[in-house]
Amino acid sequence: MRAVSCEPTTRIVIADGRAHRVGLLRRIIGAAPSPEGLTATGTNAGRVSFLAEPDGATAILYRAPVGGGATLLQIKSSSQSWLLPLHSTRTWSDHVGDGLPDALRLHDADDRLRFRHWFTTVADRAAAMPDADLPREITDCSALLRYSYRIALMNHGDRWYKQFQPGSMPVLPSVTQWNYPNTPLGAGLFRVVPVHAAIPQASDFAEYADAKTLYSRNSFRVSRDIRAAKPGDLLFFHQLGPEQQYHSMIVTGDGAEWVVYHTGPDGSGAVHSHGEMRRARITDLLQHPDFRWRPTPGNPNFLGVFRWNLLRED
Known part of the structure; x- marks a missing residue:
């Protein structure tokens, strides 16, 4: 039985350069792995970070590349690993209105x-x-x-x-x-x-x-x-x-x-x-x-x- 579950929170993120919450790690019993005990691999692994949640879960954050595109992230703890397929969609939005995306x-x-x-x-x-x-x-x-x-x-x-x-x-x-x-x-x-x-x-x-x-x-x-x-x-x-x-x-x-x-x-x-x-x-x-x-x-x-x-x- 897998001790920790990985719940994807989205499969599609906006390619705006911001960090998006893309998954949650939850332990079936007890607390999820700490952020310090997790690593990411894959083409855009350097864009991944982890955040401890108040309810004991650990959030997986992904800073989307501004060019968009598909990626497959592999998240690892000391005993388990999980795959997260993601797609970043390019955006030209400009909420400030100064002309810069x-x-x-x-x-x-x-x-x-x-x-x-x-x-x-x-x-x-x-x-x-x-x-x-x-x-x-x-x-x-x-x-x-x-x-x-x-x-x-x-x-x-x-x-x-x-x-x-x-x-x-x-x-x-x-x-x-x-x-x-x-x-x-x-x-x-x-x-x-x-x-x-x-x-x-x-x-x-x-x-x-x-x-x-x-x-x-x-x-x-x-x-x-x-x-x-x-x-x-x-x-x-x-x-x-x-x-x-x-x-x-x-x-x-x-x-x-x-x-x-x-x-x-x-x-x-x-x-x-x-x-x-x-x-x-x-x-x-x-x-x-x-x-x-x-x-x-x-x-x-x-x-x-x-x-x-x-x-x-x-």
């Missing part, structure tokens, strides 16, 4: 922190590079944001690290909910068209987006008070004039005390400049000799502190 928001606090660590690490590393070593795609402030965002969402495994000199990149945990480019959007990370319907579409996204588009369609304002900024947040400026230019900076540092940015090309003088990476203390930026670059509420050119839409908390 819910499945691509980072629902787990640890994942949001992992993203911030990678995003700021990549930006700081770019700022420390000699100009000759800077990735060729980083040609202005928006390119720095796109590059850092994309790298932050990759799976940083052994194969990824092999492209760098040993020790030149820190060993940090990767985002677990999903990794670029393995999403329903593929390489199209950035919304480039206005939010026109409740359900986003793949054609709404692209690999390229300028600073204005990143500001208006891919991030949300947190505050116009710089003290609200966290590492990985963004500062946007709109410099009025003939070109109506938008500019961005990345907040870095453990205490959110630095900004990193690319100046972008400058052809206004006698000699054309391709621009350069810069890193500055926010305290110095607040005293910038040109008031237009001060991140203060009294500066009409300062749009505020912004945060990526995928970092919205549930």
